[in-house]
Amino acid sequence: xxxxxxxxxxxxxxxxxxxxxxxxxxxxxxxxxxxxxxxxxxxxxxxxxxxxxxxxxxxxxxxxxxxxxxxxxxxxxxxxxxxxxxxxxxxxxxxxxxxxxxxxx
Numbered sequence: 001x002x003x004x005x006x007x008x009x010x011x012x013x014x015x016x017x018x019x020x021x022x023x024x025x026x027x028x029x030x031x032x033x034x035x036x037x038x039x040x041x042x043x044x045x046x047x048x049x050x051x052x053x054x055x056x057x058x059x060x061x062x063x064x065x066x067x068x069x070x071x072x073x074x075x076x077x078x079x080x081x082x083x084x085x086x087x088x089x090x091x092x093x094x095x096x097x098x099x100x101x102x103x104x105x
Contacts, residue, residue: 001055003038004062007093008050014088015048021088022050025078033072035065059096 010018022040030037036055043049056062069075082088 001057001099002059002062003097003099004054004056005093005095005097006052006054007095009090009092010048010050011087011090014086017082017085017088018050021078021082025074025082029069029072029075029078033065033068035069 008018027037038053038055041051043051054062056065
């Protein structure tokens with residue numbers, strides 16, 4: 001398994017928009033497309049950030065899932081509508097990880 005940590009740096013005044021988009025659209029699209037979200041967090045810092053971890057069988061599976069997601073008509077519509085008042089995300093940091101061999105859940 002590989003894991004992807006995604007960190008969304010949210011533009012000022014757009015916190016509600018990003019939460020609405022994930023809550024009402026993105027998570028259900030991920031689920032429909034078989035994309036597994038391991039967990040989600042919100043920053044407790046002054047500058048709002050959203051963190052989540054995805055799990056994949058391989059890097060190839062990850063690339064296929066994200067390509068399918070980016071081309072999904074429901075996602076394109078949700079993104080377009082949510083950005084009618086301007087962009088939401090300043091940037092996204094992506095970090096790929098694997099579980100340490102000595103850690104067992």
